Amino acid sequence: MSPQSRVKERIPVVNRFVLKHGRAPTLDELCGLFNVRSKNTASVMAAKFVEAGVLGRTTTGRLTAPRQNPACKLRILGSVAAGFPSPAEESLLDTLSLDEYLVTRPEATFMLKVEGDSMIDAGILPGDTVLVERGRTPRNGDIVIACVDSAWTMKYFFKDGKGIRLEPANKKYETIRPKSRLAVEGVVSGVIRKLV
Amino acid sequence: MSPQSRVKERIPVVNRFVLKHGRAPTLDELCGLFNVRSKNTASVMAAKFVEAGVLGRTTTGRLTAPRQNPACKLRILGSVAAGFPSPAEESLLDTLSLDEYLVTRPEATFMLKVEGDSMIDAGILPGDTVLVERGRTPRNGDIVIACVDSAWTMKYFFKDGKGIRLEPANKKYETIRPKSRLAVEGVVSGVIRKLV
DNA sequence: CGTGATACAGAACAAACGTTCTATACTGTG
């Protein structure tokens, strides 16, 4: 058996350890995991695992679990027309965690439950959850959470020569041109809706 | 200031560290985090954090991040009207990972890119991504991915005395009453849209 | 058989890490 495949077949074992314990194994634990008694062997394995992205390292060399929880990697399909792959033929290569996909700055991102139908023409329904990223400069056409005239609201953001205007995505409501101070608290970076 | 509140106000800082580094801080790092120079102080703090569930420990006493990967835990806010908490006052108590929120069976869930506007009145736009859960029995009103008359489609699912019908969420399209075999490949369990 | 590559055992080593002890500064209370 080639060394490469030896490492490959060991990766799932490491992943299971991480899944079970919520942290990376130590070299000693790697020894136990693979029934070897040499920390040298474990050290070499660990290097492979780090190289493969299965494990990480602290600045001081300690082994750490990778940043993403690999349990929630989802397979991505091109479109409905492409049909479904069978479970047997699937690999986890083209996968993506939702967190990874939608959230670039976790520490600056919030989830916000949507009330009202002011953005319904943008496909944002009451009961949806929006991801709001703070500290980002809004661009024309972005959907923002703003505090205008001391009231919170979610609207399209536009800025032109005449100033800033906030447009709803619903003809029932009117465009707002903030008279006093406008505080854009965050930019809506994603929409999620839980069905079923 | 009481000791309790001292610990409380420090919890968010620890959480942010875990968020940023994907692992627990060491005692030395706790010292740096709170501008203290004593590992004794850090040790006492660490004990409090463990007690509060903010951190965990290995069997050998090393500090660890809590079992759930908090890397992508997002703060949840009630609604727009509630406003934004300041970073200082935030705790990570009411948080949720997107994966955790949307996906109950990762191994049976797929992501599918939406093409076309047949479900636009349901707030599902072209370019959105839907989460499809396989092996679930569709209920009336569920959105399903189905293979009807050898073509893939996404539609509302209804079943009544006259059989099954598949309705689009767009008046431009017609309701389908599958003549031949109907294969419901999966039920749409979520919708996500990446903006910005 | 000889050679080289690989995997492993075992030990020694240094750095990192958490615990514990002693001492000092600050607080509030009587």
Place this chain on the structure above:
DNA sequence: CACAGTATAGAACGTTTGTTCTGTATCACG
């Protein structure tokens, strides 16, 4: 002021952890 409680500094200590070195066993190849 005396006293107690708490937070902190600083150092010593033992354990854990990853690295490195030496040596052995196995296997493929010529």
